[in-house]
Amino acid sequence: MPSMETGTAAAGRLRITEIFASIQGESTRVGLPTVFVRLTGCPLRCTWCDTAYAFSGGSTRSLDDILAEVARHGLRHVCVTGGEPLAQKACLELLAALCDAGHSVSLETSGALDIGGVDARVSRVMDLKAPGSGEAAKNRYANLALLSAHDELKIVLADAADYEWAKRQITEHALAERCPVLLSPVAGSLAPTELAAWIVRDRLPVRFQLQLHKILWDDARGR
Ligand SMILES: C[S@@+](CC[C@H](N)C(=O)[O-])C[C@H]1O[C@@H](n2cnc3c(N)ncnc32)[C@H](O)[C@@H]1O
Ligand SMILES: Nc1nc2[nH]cc(C(=O)O)c2c(=O)[nH]1
Ligand code: SF4
Numbered sequence: 445m446p447s448m449e450t451g452t453a454a455a456g457r458l459r460i461t462e463i464f465a466s467i468q469g470e471s472t473r474v475g476l477p478t479v480f481v482r483l484t485g486c487p488l489r490c491t492w493c494d495t496a497y498a499f500s501g502g503s504t505r506s507l508d509d510i511l512a513e514v515a516r517h518g519l520r521h522v523c524v525t526g527g528e529p530l531a532q533k534a535c536l537e538l539l540a541a542l543c544d545a546g547h548s549v550s551l552e553t554s555g556a557l558d559i560g561g562v563d564a565r566v567s568r569v570m571d572l573k574a575p576g577s578g579e580a581a582k583n584r585y586a587n588l589a590l591l592s593a594h595d596e597l598k599i600v601l602a603d604a605a606d607y608e609w610a611k612r613q614i615t616e617h618a619l620a621e622r623c624p625v626l627l628s629p630v631a632g633s634l635a636p637t638e639l640a641a642w643i644v645r646d647r648l649p650v651r652f653q654l655q656l657h658k659i660l661w662d663d664a665r666g667r
């Protein structure tokens with residue numbers, strides 16, 4: 445049985461958990477009607493992951509089949525997410541094909557895998573995993589130098605220690621000079637009002653972010 449975590453699906457085929465239309469709930473594209481393509485499998489296990497249902501299962505589908513389903517939704521914006529999309533090799537092909545089809549494409553990625561092969565037309569929304577995720581050791585710091593102004597860097601914070609860590613990362617790597625930096629509280633763990641107050645107190649050059657889809661629909665799948 446091929447492992448979902450090693451990108452072994454045949455060339456041009458991808459394991460997909462779901463494709464759905466919703467309102468973009470994250471990143472600077474928040475609020476835009478968007479088609480989501482959620483790829484199955486992830487080599488990380490963030491303690492607070494809200495999408496564990498995408499770690500396994502799904503169905504193997506051809507690139508053409510995926511492109512046709514995206515097209516049927518009739519939306520310009522497409523967000524490729526997971527799971528960890530870059531864990532499947534054919535994800536790079538999918539991203540380029542979506543751009544070729546005229547879509548405005550964003551990619552949600554953990555920051556643990558090389559983002560260098562992603563089509564330059566794609567906006568890469570990359571996490572830097574804070575210690576509270578339990579996966580900070582997997583951060584691929586070489587990715588930071590690849591981020592440009594149309595990409596975004598996101599840090600999801602579980603507590604005050606994560607916030608202090610994030611502040612150090614922003615300074616040490618001059619993150620805010622590279623691209624928009626988003627700080628988001630772990631839903632149900634860090635009070636949004638607390639994070640908002642810290643950002644204002646410290647005059648941090650970041651964008652505070654709440655997951656809009658959870659405000660709208662709670663933790664519903666396919667939203
Ligand atoms: C489910 S992940 C999929 C893409 C990729 N694996 C990653 O981690 O970026 C999409 C985004 O949701 C965020 N996320 C996951 N669980 C969350 C939670 N409980 N609260 C806030 N953000 C969360 C992740 O940090 C990431 O930015
Ligand atoms: N509405 C909505 N917006 C999102 N933006 C990023 C998502 C993700 O799971 O990566 C997501 C999601 O699952 N739903
Ligand atoms: S990398 Fe993304 S999908 Fe994987 S466990 Fe972490 S938040 Fe979940």
Ligand SMILES: [Mg+2]
Nearest residue numbers: 494495525655
């Ligand atoms: Mg999500």
